[in-house]
Amino acid sequence: MNTKKFIAADMRQALNLVREQLGADAVILSNRKVEGGIEIVAAADYDAFVEQHRARERQQRHIPEFMADSAAPPAQGDPSRVVDGTREPLAGQARADVLEALRRREQADSGSAYATEMADDEPRVAISARARTQQSRVPQEQPARYQPAPPLQPDPELAAMRGELKQLRQMLNMQMANVAWGNFSQRNPLAASVFKKLSRLGLAPALCRKLIRNLEPEADMKAAWRQALLELGEDLPLLPEDITAHGGVFAFVGPAGVGKTTTIAKIATRFVLEQGAENLALITTDSYRIAGHEQLSTLGRILNVPVRVVTEQHSLEQLVRSLSRKKLVLIDTAGLSHKDQVHREQMAMLSAMGAQVQRWLVLSSTSQRRILDRAVNEYKHLNLEGCILTKLDESASLGEALSVAIESQLPIAYITDGQNIPDDIARPQATRLINHAIALAKEYRPDDELVADMYSDAMADQTSDLAYG
Ligand SMILES: Nc1nc2c(ncn2[C@@H]2O[C@H](COP(=O)(O)OP(=O)(O)O)[C@@H](O)[C@H]2O)c(=O)[nH]1
Ligand SMILES: [Mg+2]
Structure with missing residues (x-):
């Protein structure tokens, strides 16, 4: 498998490097924070590798091979022998022997398969190797008499994996948001510009989306912006009367x-x-x-x-x-x-x-x-x-x-x-409130990524359609 390590200042740059050097089908095997940014390990031909590895496993685990390799021939009358061509469940020592052979084979197979293909310091390899070592110790450490199992400790490796998965999911969401925003900006540059300006006011993504829904496609930027603000003013629930004046x-x-x-x-x-x-x-x-x-x-x-x-x-x-x-x-x-x-x-x-x-x-x-x-x-x-x-x-x-x-x-x-x-x-007066919101927004410039994120939030938030009618 062709694996490669990439280090870049942030996730986006690292992903760009992966895409440039390994192509769009590359698979991210791991990512972690390192000094100076993010390190990603990616593989170009992961799917083919997995398929090959599985085929090899299927071949090597062919049952007659295991029996010949390790298990002692079943004793006369042993219930684990083959009767009428049907394999009955193995029991006792024979079963333990087969399991041990299986374990040895799996350890040898998978250890070499990963070790030759991936770097030693790769977290995924470290996790699987350690997990296997723990498995293999179980039979020797088993006490003679039954003892209640100690309470399960939170597995730090598992927690780390979960963290990485979460990061990957966020990365994917970010990429999808960028793509959706990019498409929208290309298709409808005017509405996209107004969306961006509205989002700078701190308005909720779904509200920004609602305010650009009815823009005149032929309008220029100034007219479109004005139209969106007028609609915002109409949406604001303001009480024109002094509520306490009449007691x-x-x-x-x-x-x-x-x-x-x-x-x-x-x-x-x-x-x-x-x-x-x-x-x-x-x-x-x-x-x-x-x-x-x-x-x-x-x-x-x-x-x-x-x-x-x-x-x-x-x-x-x-x-x-x-x-x-x-x-x-x-x-x-x-x-x-x-x-x-x-x-x-x-x-x-x-x-x-x-x-x-x-x-x-x-x-x-x-x-x-x-x-x-x-x-x-x-x-x-x-x-x-x-x-x-x-x-x-x-x-x-x-x-x-x-x-x-x-x-x-x-x-x-x-x-x-x-x-x-x-x-x-x-x-409250609509014009005064909106002008104040605009004045405050002048100091705030969200980057494209944040706006893309807001746009995808607006698209994903179906419930907000109800809120904004
Ligand atoms: N800058 C500013 N401070 C305010 C305003 N309204 C209240 N405060 C301050 O906020 C703090 C808390 O106000 P207070 O009326 O005691 O809050 P309460 O706990 O909700 O009763 C006080 O220091 C007020 O002077 C406002 O419109 N602008
Ligand atoms: Mg008070």
Whole structure:
């Protein structure tokens, strides 16, 4: 077998070398990280070699040959002898002898076959040779009496092989993504350019795909880009009205540190400035943490509005009822882990309030996509009215948060972009949000490979078709 070792800076370059020198049918036998990059061992005529090797094995394992080679002739009356041309199962010493002969033959055969064809330091060879040595030791190490087998240890060789297989699969996926992206770019260069630009905004791959679906094929780049952005603007679920302006009872939920209390402070201060302190009350469910409600109490003192704390003696329902004459009641909650019993109690308390309380999810636009998804999943059973996007001033990319709002159909009620109370809060506007997303994307240039990956994700993600209609 014609095997060859290649070392290159990365997997792509190594694969190119393999293709150039051994042709497109070459088979990758192993790959591993080495100093200076990736080492690949590849074979040009692997299939032919395997077939030859199998044929040789079939020939050598021909049963009469084994019997002649090693096994003692069966004793008279031995049940392992051939009766009426039918081979009965071997038993006792005869069976052990045959097995031993088989083992010896296999060891000799396979050892030489691989050793002459492949390099000594090749991981695959090392694995198979060691595995065989372990097998061959079994009969000698077997204890005379039955003993329970020791617990199985994780096999490091097996784990290494699994790791290599995973790497290979990733490599293959990457290559396929590159091919799909290459084909698409050739067939439809305009749509491909717009897809790439959209992906730079941090938008989900499936959303990017949806936004290029209806592009006019004759349009120039500028018009196509504009069309995609207009469609993005139409997809954004934005609330044009100020949700708290007309009063009601609002609870703000979400992970710790996303800006729930600060957002409440901004809304409350604006409300007091416009409609007076006597129309507002604040409630906090955060009686769990030491000083959990201190921020809100301080705010209440400054604004001169009542602040109530949910305790065992004062349930949320009682407090809301006692404040029924207030036009606006804002409820602050503690952002606890979903695994926390206290968190579950808090969620149950809010759920039990039914339609008496509107529930709004506060999401930080600085969070990674997975954190945003997790937050939506944790709180969605509360029948959320929508969301508030915070920290736009600190975010490095806006597309992730916008995609989450679109996918989970959570209308955005407010955006916040700073710590100043009450100034840094506004109602969302599509143009402003999209321009901000574009401004942030100017500093970010994903390489072709990443875009190809996103494109193949978009193609593979059938469920997203439902999400984006
Ligand atoms: N830069 C910036 N910081 C914010 C914004 N909103 C809240 N913060 C800060 O985020 C931190 C956590 O806010 P907080 O309201 O206590 O979060 P909570 O745990 O969800 O109540 C505080 O330092 C806030 O000043 C925002 O829009 N922009
Ligand atoms: Mg808070």
